[in-house]
Amino acid sequence: MTDTAQRARPTPGNDSTPRLEMRDISKRYGGVRAIRHADITVMPGTVHALVGENGAGKSTLIKILAGAEQSDTGTIAIDGAPVSIGSTTDAIGLGVQTVYQEPQLFPELTVAENFFVGREITRGPMIDWRAQAPRMLELLDTVGLDRSVASQPLGGLSIAQQQQVSIAKALLEQASILILDEPSAILTDAEIEVLFGVVRRLAADGVSIIYISHRLDELFRIADAVTIMRDGETVSTEPIGELSVREIAERMVGGAIDEGEHVPGEHGETVLELEGLTLDGAFADVSLSVRAGEVLGLYGLIGSGAAEVGEVVYGMRRATGGRMRVVDSDRQPGTPADAKRRGIRMVPANRSSQGSFSFQSIAFNITVGSLGLLGKLPGWVSPKAERRIADDLIGRLAVKTPTSRQPLGAMSGGNAQKVVLARQIVEQPKLLVLAEPTQGVDVGAKEEIHRIIADLAARGTAVLVITTDLAEVQRISDRVLVFRSGRIAREFPPSASQASLLAAAAGAEDEPVTQEDDR
Template sequence: MNDEPTGRSAAGTPLLEMHGIVKTFPGVRALGGVDLDVRAGEVHCLLGQNGAGKSTLIKVLAGAHQPDEGTITWRGEQVSLSDPQAAMSLGIATIYQELDLVPGLTVADNIFLGRETARFGITRPAAANRTAAQLLTRLGHPEIRPTVEVSALSAAQQQMVSMARALSQDAQLIIMDEPSAVLDNEEVERLFGVIRDLSANDVAVVYISHRLEEIRQVGDRITVLKDGRTVATGLPARDTPTREVITLMTGRTIEYVFPERRVAAPSTTEAPLLEVEGLGLAGHFDGVDLSVRAGEIVGLAGLVGSGRSEILESIYGARRPTAGTVRLGGKRLRAGDVGSAVAAGIGLAPEERKSQALLLDDSVYRNITVSSLSRFARAGFLSGGAERAAARAQTESLDVRPADVTRIVRTLSGGNQQKVVLARWLLRDCRVLLLDEPTRGVDVGARSEIYALVRTLADRGVAVVMVSSEIPEVLGLADRVLVIADGRVVAEAPADDLDEHRVLDLIMQGTPHAGAPSASESMTRQHEGDVA
């Protein structure tokens, strides 16, 4: 790839200045004082771990969130971005990682949504189609037809449509949130070409990515966020050492209180309870080997979009893998079949518990018993009393608050909702528990309770596989860690042999390794022959 810097970083009045930006949500201070300045024609890279405040900051800049404190200056004048239209009117366009396209509309309709081409009050679809085709050709994708519905496009093609929409707005500042996450190498090259073209025409880009190699190729300056604050800004993208960037990104203001690991770890000679061999899901991950013994906690560390969640969903049967096998207790499970996975003893607590795990308008007890209803059937009818009694035993053991099992689950806090999901699988006596972001949206106190619960389950012989975006959580709770990058396992090691610095380094390098170097000689080496 071209190693030339993309834009300019000459001195002068910044195009955009943000000072002391604070944003608080109920119970969460997402931004605690952020400073950012962006110059015309530069590519300003915004870095930070998951949860550092990047997404909240760009939503403030896009007009989707209003700051509680702080000032925003545009071309030297203080402005109020009261809504997304206000941001767009200034020339600020945002391309979100989670694309905000309308699946049932055509490509052209999505590009010009809210800004339809019209003459004398009559829309002109032919003109919109022509302009859309020109924009897509500029992006290197002339094969995307303006008249096709967005739902028929691949994820990468949808990304291009979102970029075309930003270009169509004649933007002076374009925010790109993880734009390369769904692109292959050739498409990334095209993207960088477009960014260089924008920079040459004095358009500024705020580029968010976890991939430091991209930052060095496309960026001019770096701002680093940690725990909702700016910890460094204006760093040269090409010359700032990787270790310095990672050091700025790491560290926590929240204490993680983890239960002690048991003295005797599962024996390495003991047959694995869960065995995953060569598992792959086209477009998400490939060649994943994973084994977990009874009583062991295995953590998957990686970035959002690395394939972590899809691995869990494929093991659970919610996705049908395109390659590989899953065995439980030596017996091969039917691919893509949740029913057989649950019957065999696998439970999943998904990342989006509200939309994927809970019946929000139903009771606590029904949410707990829903996967075990056959146990409470009497002559074809459910015994509500038996359901409530069984659920009450679980809520008491997990200290779910309030203790009323007839309460609607929507009214519980995030931590107590998560306990209800876990109670469901405890009631089923599951043998393998898959946890996807188990403490997302959970307060510090409830986190410690969930950590203790997971460790207790492992001590009872349950095999646990957990995914978390918070590296300290993976290292503190897991016995063994697999590092996932770009859909592949790039390193595997006992948790005690890793630290946050090393895991971030492995994630950002994004290439398979023979194993994470450490003082221990017990490190598992799955990828012999790969470049370290």
């Protein structure tokens, strides 16, 4: 076992000495200043939220703390003692551990093997599994996992359970500062409650937790304090109870949030019509229609079947029953390529693996789906045409980048998301399917993506938005269909209350619909 694993566990902190202090931190990448004058102070045994728009500097600040980057200026102190963090090994030795949104583990290995990979306890040339077992089982208990998972392949566990394994593995090194980067972004409500239970237990045991999330409402259920960043600087650090969600959002963007009422636009002919559509094991008897210029929201909790409807419409899956009429044809798209030929485009929820080429340029990512527009000869691409199309959409979608030649992987999440969306609208689609269009982006990028959706509808595109974001579906949709257990539970107008939408999705007794809701 490593020396760092032998350190005493952190003690719950009534101590007035901060567990972590980062002062006047700055970092420049070439001509771009990522952060400047950034500060954060975290007390022992507390949950400290860190929020900011994509590009605000919070990721860079965390990378510096985790040893993945080195600051240009500033100081770091842990438990009152100045420290130098020159590598991730230094950070781990000082008790700093990071758990990312997507577990950084080996799915083909068992949970036990993942725990000790690279730091096994050995007896001669052999791994001493008996010596490793007590500590592993203790940590599984700490994060609320059944001990039986130890012998199971990690890939067979749910994402929530894999995340719990990641947290337990971080605690193996006796972490006193645990960074959780967007831990709830891909979890169900029930799984989030499990996560919160783990976080509360760790804080009670003295671990200081830096909690990064774009879900501002959940911060009030788990955080003790919040640090807000904007444009590479710390705006404020305050107890969470002294702020509201709106105040945090406005400090993040540096101005008031426009929450104007959604006004449906003019709608044209029917572009998509489903009648009794069924996909065994996912959804059944789904009937709906979307018209040109209309934004139809499909809202449901994870596993409701709404996501699979979008996949069938785009030809990623084949319906097992019912009828579909898409763009003047009763034939269901057999493949995504078939869907594209009929004017259908889709932005998937899993954009990192299905929707982007991170090492390629922004221009490549925007135009790769429309190569026919880039040259007269097959296989030949005009760089001039590529730049012209890319620059036009970069301006139209307000993508923040110095050049279209920048690699997509170097961009913030919100801007990268807009690039993925840009690819699908190079040629005006007749129907655009958007799965979780603003998942994992900050409030400012969310506003811009909502504006883009409204602009597409105004240009005549029929838009099908599939989302688990309650506020989002209420705000941007002309109509909302709520899914529950693979079926449409109810249709709502845009003026319906969030309580009504959530009650329908959760199967609770519906909130009485007011006259205003029925408009």
